Amino acid sequence: MSAATTRSRTPDRLCAEAVDLARAAAEEAAAPGVVGEHEGMVSEGDRVVTHFFGCMEPGYRGWRWAVTVARASRAKIVTVDESVLLPGPDAVLAPEWVPWSERLRPGDMGPGDLLPTDAEDLRLEPGFIGDEEPPPNSAVSEEMAELVEAEDAEVTSGAPADLSVVPARGTIAAVAEELGLRRARVLSRYGLHIAADRWEEGFGAKTPMAQAAPATCMSCGFLARIGGSLGQAFGVCANEYSPADGHVVSLGYGCGGHSEAAVMPKPPQPAPPVIDETRVDPFPLRPAPDSGSVPAAEDEASAELGHS
Numbered sequence: 001m002s003a004a005t006t007r008s009r010t011p012d013r014l015c016a017e018a019v020d021l022a023r024a025a026a027e028e029a030a031a032p033g034v035v036g037e038h039e040g041m042v043s044e045g046d047r048v049v050t051h052f053f054g055c056m057e058p059g060y061r062g063w064r065w066a067v068t069v070a071r072a073s074r075a076k077i078v079t080v081d082e083s084v085l086l087p088g089p090d091a092v093l094a095p096e097w098v099p100w101s102e103r104l105r106p107g108d109m110g111p112g113d114l115l116p117t118d119a120e121d122l123r124l125e126p127g128f129i130g131d132e133e134p135p136p137n138s139a140v141s142e143e144m145a146e147l148v149e150a151e152d153a154e155v156t157s158g159a160p161a162d163l164s165v166v167p168a169r170g171t172i173a174a175v176a177e178e179l180g181l182r183r184a185r186v187l188s189r190y191g192l193h194i195a196a197d198r199w200e201e202g203f204g205a206k207t208p209m210a211q212a213a214p215a216t217c218m219s220c221g222f223l224a225r226i227g228g229s230l231g232q233a234f235g236v237c238a239n240e241y242s243p244a245d246g247h248v249v250s251l252g253y254g255c256g257g258h259s260e261a262a263v264m265p266k267p268p269q270p271a272p273p274v275i276d277e278t279r280v281d282p283f284p285l286r287p288a289p290d291s292g293s294v295p296a297a298e299d300e301a302s303a304e305l306g307h308s
């Protein structure tokens, strides 16, 4: 028997000795040959002990057969209460189930995927679509109907695609259009904040890239400004060589690709050729067979040629 793991309570002696009985019960419950070594016991109470046996099933690494045995007061016979397969401290377990909406991570969405937004999505709040009826499949169509009613606007049927592009001048819809609010829902203050936090984290002033940058995006010619309140703190990088190309960057971000960071060095100019017309350099037609030196005859011939 391996060293027993016990609680503070001392296991009942007869129950502790009933290892063979417990093993037989485990083998009866398990498939043949999958009950391993006795791995210990715990006292569950007066005259109640649980014996543990290793599980040899390949798919149940770290699991143990737990067989609880007991005996009645003043009885000498130990009986089996139950046998069950339980995960041990190092057992391989399936991860806890998490709803898809909580498992979803940025970048998980692929082409053709649709990501519905909750009607109570805190990142969104009602926009203003003027005198049009909200789309029938909109999660906020009722709220929008109330809003339209509150504004005493005329309600007509129609899908978003049928919305008039230019509202009549002087109407609330015209003002909403100008403010960029003429949509079924627009970003709430909370939605703006969490977006700003997220962008700041990815391409913000505190990133190692920005810390090592020669200057910030604020002064970079590659920065494309964006409108709205987020435009006060963010823009889009349009430098294809920057790691942030195509991303929203904080104005405090920066990278080595900053437009004014470095001036392209001029290619080195080769030295002008030196022409010495006072002498002729002898060149052998072929190297000497062994030494690599110029053959005497050729050398002489060349010398003659040079001096002729």
Ligand code: SF4
Pocket: 215, 216, 217, 220, 221, 222, 223, 236, 237, 238, 239, 242, 244, 245, 249, 253, 254, 255, 256, 257, 258, 259
């Ligand atoms: S190139 Fe660098 S410094 Fe310029 S906008 Fe892009 S990230 Fe900012």
